[in-house]
Amino acid sequence: MMSDRLRAFSGQIxxxxxxxxxxxxxxxxxxxxxxxxxxxxxxxxxxxxxxIAGTLLQTTPILICGVAACIGLRGGMFNVxxxxxxxxxxxxxxxxxxxxxxxxxxxxxxxxxxxxVAGAAWxxxxxxxxxRYNTNEVVSTILSNYIAVLLTxxxxxxxxKRPGGWSETPPILATxxxxxxxxxxxxxxxxxxxxxxxxxxxxxxxYTSWGYGVTIVGSAPKFAEYGGVNVKRQxxxxxxxxxAVGGLAGGVETLGVHHRFMEGFAPGFGFDGLIAALLANxxxxxxxxxxxxxxxxxxxxxxxxxxxxxxxxxxxxxxxLIILSVSAQVLIKRRGDSQxxxxxxxx
Amino acid sequence: xxxxxxxxPTLHNTAAMAVELTGITKRFGAFIANDxxxxxxxxxxxxxxxxxxxxxxxxxxxILFGLLQPDEGSIRLNGEATVVADPAAAIKAGxxxxxxxxxxxxxxxxxxxxxxxxxxxxxxxxxxxxxxARTQELSKRFGLHVDPxxxxxxxxVGIEQRIEILKVLVRGARTIILDEPTAVxxxxxxxxxxxxxxxxxxxxxxxIFISHHLEEVMEVSDTVTVxxxxxxxxxxxxxxxxxxxxxxxxxxxxxxxxxxxxxELQGDVILEVKDLWARDDRRLPALxxxxxxxxxxxxxxxxxxxxNGQTELAEVLSGxxxxxxxxxxxxxxxxxxxxxxxxxxxxxAHVPGDRMLRGVDRNASIAANTLMGRQHRAxxxxxxxxxxxxxxxxxxxxxxxxxxxxxxxxDAVKRLSGGNIQKVVLAREFxxxxxxxxxxQPTRGVDIGAQExxxxxxxxxxxxxxxxxxxSVQLDELAALADRILVMFNGRIxxxxxxxxxxxxxxxxMMAGVSPQLEPA
Numbered sequence: 001m002m003s004d005r006l007r008a009f010s011g012q013i014x015x016x017x018x019x020x021x022x023x024x025x026x027x028x029x030x031x032x033x034x035x036x037x038x039x040x041x042x043x044x045x046x047x048x049x050x051x052i053a054g055t056l057l058q059t060t061p062i063l064i065c066g067v068a069a070c071i072g073l074r075g076g077m078f079n080v081x082x083x084x085x086x087x088x089x090x091x092x093x094x095x096x097x098x099x100x101x102x103x104x105x106x107x108x109x110x111x112x113x114x115x116x117v118a119g120a121a122w123x124x125x126x127x128x129x130x131x132r133y134n135t136n137e138v139v140s141t142i143l144s145n146y147i148a149v150l151l152t153x154x155x156x157x158x159x160x161k162r163p164g165g166w167s168e169t170p171p172i173l174a175t176x177x178x179x180x181x182x183x184x185x186x187x188x189x190x191x192x193x194x195x196x197x198x199x200x201x202x203x204x205x206x207y208t209s210w211g212y213g214v215t216i217v218g219s220a221p222k223f224a225e226y227g228g229v230n231v232k233r234q235x236x237x238x239x240x241x242x243x244a245v246g247g248l249a250g251g252v253e254t255l256g257v258h259h260r261f262m263e264g265f266a267p268g269f270g271f272d273g274l275i276a277a278l279l280a281n282x283x284x285x286x287x288x289x290x291x292x293x294x295x296x297x298x299x300x301x302x303x304x305x306x307x308x309x310x311x312x313x314x315x316x317x318x319x320x321l322i323i324l325s326v327s328a329q330v331l332i333k334r335r336g337d338s339q340x341x342x343x344x345x346x347x
Numbered sequence: 348x349x350x351x352x353x354x355x356p357t358l359h360n361t362a363a364m365a366v367e368l369t370g371i372t373k374r375f376g377a378f379i380a381n382d383x384x385x386x387x388x389x390x391x392x393x394x395x396x397x398x399x400x401x402x403x404x405x406x407x408x409x410i411l412f413g414l415l416q417p418d419e420g421s422i423r424l425n426g427e428a429t430v431v432a433d434p435a436a437a438i439k440a441g442x443x444x445x446x447x448x449x450x451x452x453x454x455x456x457x458x459x460x461x462x463x464x465x466x467x468x469x470x471x472x473x474x475x476x477x478x479x480a481r482t483q484e485l486s487k488r489f490g491l492h493v494d495p496x497x498x499x500x501x502x503x504v505g506i507e508q509r510i511e512i513l514k515v516l517v518r519g520a521r522t523i524i525l526d527e528p529t530a531v532x533x534x535x536x537x538x539x540x541x542x543x544x545x546x547x548x549x550x551x552x553x554x555i556f557i558s559h560h561l562e563e564v565m566e567v568s569d570t571v572t573v574x575x576x577x578x579x580x581x582x583x584x585x586x587x588x589x590x591x592x593x594x595x596x597x598x599x600x601x602x603x604x605x606x607x608x609x610x611e612l613q614g615d616v617i618l619e620v621k622d623l624w625a626r627d628d629r630r631l632p633a634l635x636x637x638x639x640x641x642x643x644x645x646x647x648x649x650x651x652x653x654x655n656g657q658t659e660l661a662e663v664l665s666g667x668x669x670x671x672x673x674x675x676x677x678x679x680x681x682x683x684x685x686x687x688x689x690x691x692x693x694x695x696a697h698v699p700g701d702r703m704l705r706g707v708d709r710n711a712s713i714a715a716n717t718l719m720g721r722q723h724r725a726x727x728x729x730x731x732x733x734x735x736x737x738x739x740x741x742x743x744x745x746x747x748x749x750x751x752x753x754x755x756x757x758d759a760v761k762r763l764s765g766g767n768i769q770k771v772v773l774a775r776e777f778x779x780x781x782x783x784x785x786x787x788q789p790t791r792g793v794d795i796g797a798q799e800x801x802x803x804x805x806x807x808x809x810x811x812x813x814x815x816x817x818x819s820v821q822l823d824e825l826a827a828l829a830d831r832i833l834v835m836f837n838g839r840i841x842x843x844x845x846x847x848x849x850x851x852x853x854x855x856x857m858m859a860g861v862s863p864q865l866e867p868a
Contacts, residue, residue: 212718212733224719228689
């Protein structure tokens with residue numbers, strides 16, 4: 001069993017290595033030195049304490065979104081709508097933050113709670129259709145992203161726009177802020193929320209009867225059905241929880257970093273989280289590492305355009321290469337089994 | 348056409364060898380799957396390879412077909428030394444393999460599946476008409492009855508197997524390897540398959556046939572090679588062998604399939620099925636008006652050619668399929684209104700017919716597999732928290748008492764052989780304290796040693812007063828175990844035979860749809 005896990009781990013490492021190698025070739029093709037780019041990335045991500053805090057700041061939403069994805073993956077549900085749940089959660093938290101005045105702490109918790117509810121409510125629509133009519137949740141959750149992003153834009157621009165030029169809501173009250181950890185960075189308690197969530201979810205999967213049922217539904221649904229697990233209801237609940245955590249990610253981002261909701265406030269965190277979870281093989285604890293990796297790529301890339309001639313979009317290219325090589329690795333391992341790659345993402 | 352049929356003495360000795368394996372050794376870590384095996388298969392014969400699960404049959408064939416590379420030894424095909432680097436090389440050398448698990452595309456037609464990857468083209472487009480015609484021709488020539496235009500997703504396993512054989516044929520195979528082909532077939536389909544195999548050798552082709560069914564091997568093969576624990580025991584002409592010898596070579600001890608001795612134990616009615624109807628996946632009536640009872644301390648057998656409503660009956664009784672009419676009362680509770688979980692609570696244990704899909708999670712450990720169905724029950728779970736120490740300890744005890752060949756409770760089930768996987772299922776289901784055991788094809792694809800152990804266990808459960816419904820397509824299994832045998836045909840129960848005078852002819856008549864009442868007494 002251990003050797004299985006070890007083999008999966010080394011496979012992921014090789015896949016990432018291949019992706020980085022291909023990325024290096026592309027960097028060469030655009031006329032830049034891969035070593036220079038890599039060093040710049042590392043310096044941008046870990047160069048000094050502010051940079052490290054900046055990396056962790058980027059890691060936080062990716063980690064929480066990654067945990068959201070892990071919940072779905074373990075239960076055999078591919079929630080590709082985390083981006084949308086994040087946007088709605090972010091908006092909901094901001095709305096509580098600027099509309100009500102409550103005691104410090106309670107205000108923050110109320111805002112986070114509504115973010116969780118908003119995320120769950122948003123995924124409830126695809127989850128219902130999945131449970132009732134067996135609609136493919138991949139398609140319906142992807143599509144729900146677009147609606148969520150535009151809906152929150154509509155709220156922001158037409159209903160709650162702050163007087164002045166920007167497409168953003170009024171700022172939230174300080175009573176709803178997530179406390180910051182250091183004076184020199186906006187890094188906040190959201191990181192601890194993410195870490196606690198990752199470990200907590202891993203423990204729930206491992207040590208509860210409910211988590212056992214979820215894991216079996218994800219890996220052998222017919223067996224779970226035979227054993228008395230209500231597969232449909234479980235799938236619904238799993239999607240709902242995944243969406244709730246996605247909403248929480250948005251709330252944390254609003255209350256911890258931006259202190260208001262604005263259009264495009266957290267671009268791509270939902271998708272990065274999903275990729276981090278896939279790279280971590282659906283393990284929430286391993287997602288801590290992969291989220292840090294993607295967080296470092298993001299924050300390191302800020303320095304990229306300043307210090308090198310490469311565009312920061314190269315990071316997006318490297319991420320795409322990672323997805324491809326991780327999928328390809330599975331197909332190579334099980335040559336001849338044309339569905340292996342597809343099944344892999346279904347756990 | 349010159350026949351290479353074995354028994355024609357002139358050709359017998361001069362015929363070239365289709366396959367010669369010399370000193371094949373294959374290790375997986377410390378485990379030696381094949382240990383210096385020599386195998387020579389004459390062109391134009393049906394060569395059976397028989398042995399218990401884990402004897403190394405499939406490994407040997409995977410090496411021959413290029414799916415595995417041997418650690419030692421060499422391969423000669425048609426007299427030429429060959430390195431079979433991969434299946435493509437094997438196919439090029441005229442080998443074809445029909446695996447135990449089929450690889451077909453359900454949404455494509457039969458003909459499209461047969462030609463998948465080597466489509467007949469005309470003007471750059473797939474020539475469907477030509478593919479259909481060619482499939483039809485091959486299917487006629489070898490008695491592999493299929494409708495080339497039908498979608499594979501709608502077909503039975505038996506027909507899927509014919510498609511796999513057709514795939515091998517259109518790729519030009521002259522030596523065909525079949526890995527336990529009858530494990531998924533009904534007796535009738537098996538007979539049709541044997542006809543097909545004979546038509547292959549009549550055309551000079553060679554067949555290598557993996558099995559652990561003695562009767563089949565005796566019936567269809569010309570030569571038998573017996574493997575045991577990774578080693579070759581012997582290669583002998585089938586005509587010089589009898590079943591007893593074969594069994595002795597396979598297991599190294601005597602095995603009998605005789606009727607098990609029993610004491611009359613019949614107690615209260617545990618299961619009462621009344622006018623039960625159900626539909627199949629195509630929404631057609633598949634179970635019609637079934638009524639019967641099962642008492643405590645009684646084994647009631649369900650005989651029938653596969654696909655005559657037995658699957659639907661089992662699924663309705665376990666809550667996996669809704670009944671369309673009627674009732675099934677387990678100690679008074681109507682199962683047709685309950686969920687699978689509630690039926691388990693009411694006292695059902697279920698050994699499913701589709702072991703790999705329904706019976707286990709192959710990726711999970713033995714411990715996790717023995718937990719299913721009791722993950723909410725003490726002592727395995729308290730306040731929703733699992734006690735993995737207790738679960739693993741219990742799994743370890745089950746591994747011992749059911750003689751599961753594994754290194755430990757943490758082993759993934761996919762590492763076990765078919766017989767041992769079935770023992771994991773039995774260990775879980777027979778120890779959950781249920782009064783009613785629904786046992787579907789308990790020994791399908793299981794070696795003889797494990798079959799014996801499984802039959803012993805079923806009789807122990809009977810002696811313990813459990814009510815047992817035993818569904819099997821193997822008549823000898825029912826004759827050995829059942830107190831009464833119900834025969835199903837076309838969704839109906841045609842009649843009942845006492846296990847003590849199970850008469851194969853009478854059961855056979857009912858299996859074919861002849862109602863016993865219509866016969867003159």
